[in-house]
């Protein structure tokens with residue numbers, strides 16, 4: 001029995017911060033059928049707390065209504081350099097914005113950007129903008145592949161603008177190919193990643209495991225568990241958003257990452273996960289073992305499907321290597337090692353035993369006895385047990401919020 005009563009229980013509150021909260025985003029819409037996507041994009045940006053202002057070209061008004069856009073953005077949609085004897089202050093707009101997104105970017109406007117042409121408000125704003133400019137082109141495949149488009153794209157990139165890749169898919173012409181503008185969610189992820197990462201974990205290298213492992217019995221059967229990987233993915237994204245370099249080693253999971261900059265390595269078995277962790281461990285500052293690694297694996301993987309014969313079947317299992325313990329053994333003074341414990345009974349005692357035995361710096365405990373917490377749920381309820389004896393209990397929260405709590409805790413424990 002491990003003594004726990006001497007340590008105070010701290011209830012820790014963390015306000016979940018959103019990357020786009022209060023960020024000022026100026027959208028320039030040009031004449032392309034993809035302009036309809038800006039309705040959803042505006043809605044999503046506003047929902048995430050961004051302040052959105054919109055400039056539209058005359059050609060774009062054929063594709064999307066300024067009334068819809070002004071209603072959703074809660075700001076007047078600007079089109080002309082002057083109206084009702086008032087001059088639209090394009091210089092001020094480009095200074096106001098944290099980022100100027102031109103989306104969709106038509107072939108015509110691209111050519112004008114590349115050549116410094118200034119015959120509308122959008123172009124005047126672009127030429128005077130001091131903020132970063134992000135371009136989301138949209139055009140038919142033949143236009144997209146035309147040498148002049150390639151040359152113009154290279155030119156605008158050389159000016160320091162960044163370009164969001166087009167997708168391959170159904171085009172307005174009815175053809176299928178390259179040139180489809182990125183979807184609103186992709187644009188938002190791009191902006192977050194390219195423009196709005198913070199620096200709390202800058203220069204920190206993070207290794208995270210997530211999801212279940214799958215241990216094959218024969219070509220069609222396996223042993224695994226119900227881990228979804230959601231918790232580890234949310235921690236990886238939170239740390240990446242705060243500037244860390246993140247390597248995520250994921251067991252088989254349906255989860256997708258929103259940031260392309262996270263290095264994701266997919267593995268299947270406990271053995272693969274161990275080997276991959278060992279490859280990256282020495283080069284990592286923060287190591288977070290949130291995967292539900294199988295404790296046992298079949299001694300033999302049958303080459304052929306096991307046929308149904310006897311009334312019972314025994315499969316011999318052997319213990320897998322404990323990744324957290326191995327990392328705990330080789331841990332250096334500058335590394336911070338986080339383990340997880342999923343318990344059904346004697347939760348605190350079991351978690352403290354894991355903390356000590358595996359030489360972790362802290363253990364994140366989830367209890368399967370807490371309603372709506374653990375495998376498969378979008379919510380979780382954790383207690384963090386620290387090697388100094390601190391114990392912090394959190395309430396039931398979304399896994400994204402729990403990730404923020406864990407990341408804030410790690411930050412509070414780093415020496416720098």
Ligand code: CTP
Nearest residue numbers: 289290291293320321322323324339340341342
């Ligand atoms: N873990 C690991 N390698 C393993 C098994 C577990 O790295 N082969 C890690 C998990 O990623 C987690 C911690 O060890 O961070 C605790 O995992 P858990 O399954 O709760 O505990 P076990 O050590 O496997 O013990 P038990 O199953 O008996 O509770």
